[in-house]
Structures are given as structure tokens and as C-alpha cells.
Amino acid sequence: MKNIVILISGRGSNMEALIAARDAGDLPVNIAAVISNRPDAGGLETAARAGIVTHFINHQGFAGREAFDAALAECIDQFAPDLVVLAGFMRILSDGFVRHYEGRLVNIHPSLLPSFPGLHTHQRALDEGVRIHGCTVHFVTPTLDHGPVIIQAAVPVLDGDSEATLAARVLCQEHKVYPQAVRWFAEGRLRLEGGRVRLDATMAEGAVLISPEVH
Numbered sequence: 001m002k003n004i005v006i007l008i009s010g011r012g013s014n015m016e017a018l019i020a021a022r023d024a025g026d027l028p029v030n031i032a033a034v035i036s037n038r039p040d041a042g043g044l045e046t047a048a049r050a051g052i053v054t055h056f057i058n059h060q061g062f063a064g065r066e067a068f069d070a071a072l073a074e075c076i077d078q079f080a081p082d083l084v085v086l087a088g089f090m091r092i093l094s095d096g097f098v099r100h101y102e103g104r105l106v107n108i109h110p111s112l113l114p115s116f117p118g119l120h121t122h123q124r125a126l127d128e129g130v131r132i133h134g135c136t137v138h139f140v141t142p143t144l145d146h147g148p149v150i151i152q153a154a155v156p157v158l159d160g161d162s163e164a165t166l167a168a169r170v171l172c173q174e175h176k177v178y179p180q181a182v183r184w185f186a187e188g189r190l191r192l193e194g195g196r197v198r199l200d201a202t203m204a205e206g207a208v209l210i211s212p213e214v215h
């Protein structure tokens with residue numbers, strides 16, 4: 001069974017979706033640890049309640065990005081993860097860190113990349129007037145919110161949407177696509193090869209279009 005380490009900074013609802021999928025027998029992974037750079041990340045308590053080893057490494061206690069990333073990598077590597085899963089981890093990672101985990105570092109971003117990298121994606125989508133929005137799971141490269149796309153889910157932007165209603169619609173899809181992407185990896189059906197995603201999956205498994213429950 002593959003070992004994964006999950007990195008969080010906040011509430012950890014994507015982490016929770018991964019734990020729930022594992023508990024339901026839908027995700028054959030060992031969640032070896034959950035690591036946060038913030039002591040007040042709500043997800044730390046959720047993980048501990050689920051019996052998962054948790055660690056907190058305060059980025060403010062380090063001289064610079066490289067020093068923090070080195071300590072973070074040291075903590076992660078004691079669990080010998082096959083995959084490191086960024087789930088709302090709000091830190092820009094140094095090139096060296098990203099290279100160290102090449103092909104085994106994934107992220108979820110709340111937009112249809114390459115549109116809207118960075119923060120405030122839902123408000124920016126509303127401001128631009130896009131009709132379709134969504135989320136993306138991708139392998140991480142040194143460029144922020146960039147990298148070969150593994151799976152995306154699209155949702156409609158509805159008349160009268162606020163940032164909160166749109167975020168909620170997207171989050172619901174995040175909780176489906178992230179376990180799916182990690183499942184593919186766990187089953188040995190997903191890998192990064194020459195900078196491109198190689199996926200052995202059917203259209204039905206991979207094609208997440210406009211979320212069907214939204215009318």
C-alpha cells in the first residue's frame with residue numbers, strides 16, 4: 001500500500017475527503033502523516049481525531065524559505081511517502097523542494113487552471129464574468145499553481161452567485177476529484193513522464209464535466 005503525507009494550512013476539508021475515502025475502502029493508501037505550517041489549522045485536530053500522526057512546523061521560525069523547506073522535507077521524508085499531497089497548503093515552495101518531490105507532489109487549486117492561478121479565484125471568476133469555473137488537481141512544478149493537469153471538474157457560474165456560493169459549488173467537486181486523483185496514483189495508474197501526465201483510466205472515470213447535480 002502506498003504511503004501518503006498530506007500538507008495543510010487550514011480547515012482541511014480536502015484532507016477530510018481523503019480520510020473519508022480511505023475509511024470507506026475507496027482509497028487504498030496509508031495516510032502516514034498530516035503536516036501543517038500553522039498551529040491553528042483546524043485540519044490538525046480532525047487528523048488527530050482520525051488517529052493520524054500530525055506535525056506542526058512553524059514557517060515563521062526559519063530564516064528563509066529554503067531553511068523552512070529543508071526542515072519540512074526532513075519531516076516529510078521520515079515517513080517515506082510515495083506521494084505528497086498539498087491540500088490547502090498556503091506556502092510557496094522553493095525550486096529545490098519541488099524538484100526533490102518531482103512526480104510525487106500534487107496540489108488542488110480552486111480554478112480551471114491555467115485560468116486564475118493564485119488567490120481569490122472565485123471572486124476573480126465572478127469579476128471576469130466566466131460562465132464555467134471549477135477546480136484542478138495537478139502535479140506541482142516550480143511555477144505557482146502550474147503543472148501537468150491530472151483531473152479537473154467544471155461547474156457553472158449561476159446568475160446571482162456570490163463568492164461564497166460559487167466557492168461551495170467548487171469545493172463539493174474538489175472533494176470528488178482529489179480522492180480520484182490519489183486513487184489513480186495508489187493503483188499505479190497515474191504517473192508523471194517527461195513532464196506529462198500518463199494516466200491509465202477510462203473516460204467515464206476521468207471526465208468530470210459540469211457537475212450534474214447543479215441545474
Ligand code: GRF
Pocket residue numbers: 008010011012013014015043087088089108109110135171174
Ligand atoms: C481549497 O479550495 C483548495 O483548492 C485550495 O485551498 C482550499 C483548501 O481548503 N488549495 P481545505 O483546507 O481543503 O478545506
